[in-house]
Amino acid sequence: MAKQRILVSDPISDIGVDLLRNHPEIEVDVNTGLSPEELLKIIPSYHGLIIRSQTKVTAEVLAAATELKAVGRAGVGVDNVDRDAATNHGVIVMNTPTGNTISTAELAFTLMLSAARNIGPAHAGVLAGDFPAARKAYKGIEINNKRLAVIGMGRIGAEFAKRAQAFGMTVVAYDPFLTQARADQLKVELAESPDAALTGADVVTLHVPMTDDTKHIINADRLALMNKGALVVNCARGGLIDEAALKAAIESGHIAGCGLDVYEDEPPSADHPLFNLPKHVSFTPHLGASTNEAQENVGIQVAEQLRDFLTTGEIRNAINMPSLDAAALSEIGGYLDLATSLGKFLAKLGPANPDSIRVSYHGELAEKDTSLISRTVLTGYLEAARPDGQVNIVNSPAVARDMGLETVESTITAQTEYAELIVAELRKDGKKFRVAGTIIGQSPRIVEIDHLFVDTNIKGNFLIVRNDDRPGIVGLVGSALGSAGLNIANLSLARNKSEGNALNVIELDTSPSAEIVASLSDAPGVLSVTAIEI
Numbered sequence: 001m002a003k004q005r006i007l008v009s010d011p012i013s014d015i016g017v018d019l020l021r022n023h024p025e026i027e028v029d030v031n032t033g034l035s036p037e038e039l040l041k042i043i044p045s046y047h048g049l050i051i052r053s054q055t056k057v058t059a060e061v062l063a064a065a066t067e068l069k070a071v072g073r074a075g076v077g078v079d080n081v082d083r084d085a086a087t088n089h090g091v092i093v094m095n096t097p098t099g100n101t102i103s104t105a106e107l108a109f110t111l112m113l114s115a116a117r118n119i120g121p122a123h124a125g126v127l128a129g130d131f132p133a134a135r136k137a138y139k140g141i142e143i144n145n146k147r148l149a150v151i152g153m154g155r156i157g158a159e160f161a162k163r164a165q166a167f168g169m170t171v172v173a174y175d176p177f178l179t180q181a182r183a184d185q186l187k188v189e190l191a192e193s194p195d196a197a198l199t200g201a202d203v204v205t206l207h208v209p210m211t212d213d214t215k216h217i218i219n220a221d222r223l224a225l226m227n228k229g230a231l232v233v234n235c236a237r238g239g240l241i242d243e244a245a246l247k248a249a250i251e252s253g254h255i256a257g258c259g260l261d262v263y264e265d266e267p268p269s270a271d272h273p274l275f276n277l278p279k280h281v282s283f284t285p286h287l288g289a290s291t292n293e294a295q296e297n298v299g300i301q302v303a304e305q306l307r308d309f310l311t312t313g314e315i316r317n318a319i320n321m322p323s324l325d326a327a328a329l330s331e332i333g334g335y336l337d338l339a340t341s342l343g344k345f346l347a348k349l350g351p352a353n354p355d356s357i358r359v360s361y362h363g364e365l366a367e368k369d370t371s372l373i374s375r376t377v378l379t380g381y382l383e384a385a386r387p388d389g390q391v392n393i394v395n396s397p398a399v400a401r402d403m404g405l406e407t408v409e410s411t412i413t414a415q416t417e418y419a420e421l422i423v424a425e426l427r428k429d430g431k432k433f434r435v436a437g438t439i440i441g442q443s444p445r446i447v448e449i450d451h452l453f454v455d456t457n458i459k460g461n462f463l464i465v466r467n468d469d470r471p472g473i474v475g476l477v478g479s480a481l482g483s484a485g486l487n488i489a490n491l492s493l494a495r496n497k498s499e500g501n502a503l504n505v506i507e508l509d510t511s512p513s514a515e516i517v518a519s520l521s522d523a524p525g526v527l528s529v530t531a532i533e534i
């Protein structure tokens, strides 16, 4: 295998970089602080890209990244990656969701306390020699017995809530994906809307991803619902807050102040409107994940994830693919080659312009997570149409969707004569065409083509011959192949008695020429000949 080249374009821990450097199949370049133009220029030669929040992985970068297979985000937020473009280009995007949870929760909590107690302005006052003036100016707010609204009760939100409860706050959460059971476990009140959470709140802290739905989730109307003298804390993403509305609410005296780690535009300019407020403000430069511990965690995790994906195909923490850890990969890995082959057989033998592609599972396989096998069948099918590497397991569902091809997966526990069976089927205008395969011993086999039982390898040069079911035709085909110097490695015959025809799956040592395929097609009694190379 040629070496996999990884570019690390934002600073990650040395331990993570060394882990990649020490792998014999990986070559790593650390090149941080690149301009967008510089990144565009060098990205075409890399298979993997490791980033934090600075590097913008735009549609333009992804279009230029012709060899790129994976982007690894050492951290949580992937709003700096054009996820749809990545998926369309077949690039997997992974993050490291757990490594910086505690650090970020701790910083957000610190920002709340700092804003409440004027730590920033008071510190500056002491250093400026204004001790008595600072003592007078910076009377604070207690958080004990106050009502905290947490918007987004995921990993960081939950850690913040635990700390707040320990400090005597009552907690209300708005998170449409939070179950009542989890809310009960966390001992938090569950609000039905952001408005309900904010009404009567003394502090709000934000822990949601930045999406079209969450942009400006904190606006003038919602700030007005909070209690007078409330605080706003944001350690998630700047765009969650309408900063102009926040500034106006603080200036009006309704909101006391804010603790912010993130800004609508980063880096913010020195004359950012919120920076000239006199008190109850605390600002940090996007430091949530910047601790020794968090950086070591996410640096190691991202390096391991990228290494494993590029060298073994294991998928962890992907945001545009189902994940597949080593255990699951070893459980279904053997079926992936079979799945590719089923897809390719469908493409060559099935009807043109089908309406849908279906994959169904019989036997024990029906109880496993088969989503990657189904994707692989689909990918094998679509690769036949786009053999230039444009389709892979990441983008095949999107490609199918764009083509209007419906994809269906089903599991059928009814037994077949095989312990496990994968059936891949194309449907068009109500008509069905199917190919089925299984693993016999250690060996994946195609065992059925269009309801006729065969037994053949999944890879090789195949000639699929349909002919009248009468004497002499197999001999005729065999001698024609022999005269063309083509050696038969395996032959599987099936007959369709009711229709009076037969199917031969002939495996050859070398691929047949177009001329021999054409001349066999014209032979008497031969109905069709298809060459498939897998």
Ligand SMILES: NC(=O)C1=CN([C@@H]2O[C@H](COP(=O)(O)OP(=O)(O)OC[C@H]3O[C@@H](n4cnc5c(N)ncnc54)[C@H](O)[C@@H]3O)[C@@H](O)[C@H]2O)C=CC1
Pocket: 075, 076, 077, 078, 097, 100, 101, 104, 151, 152, 153, 154, 155, 156, 157, 174, 175, 176, 177, 178, 207, 208, 209, 210, 213, 214, 235, 236, 237, 261, 262, 286, 287, 288, 289, 290
């Ligand atoms: N300042 C910094 O350096 C850091 C910032 N972050 C940011 O913190 C945020 C949260 O991170 P985690 O807690 O690890 O993520 P998470 O995925 O564990 O939690 C996010 C929560 O938001 C909820 N959610 C999604 N859409 C929502 C909506 N429309 N309204 C309300 N809730 C919604 C989800 O159900 C989930 O529970 C992310 O945006 C991440 O980018 C994370 C780490 C460091």
Ligand SMILES: O=C(O)C(=O)COP(=O)(O)O
Pocket: 052, 053, 054, 074, 075, 076, 077, 078, 100, 286, 287, 288, 289, 290
């Ligand atoms: O993990 C996140 O979402 C963060 O915002 C951390 O960003 P950073 O890796 O410090 O650039």
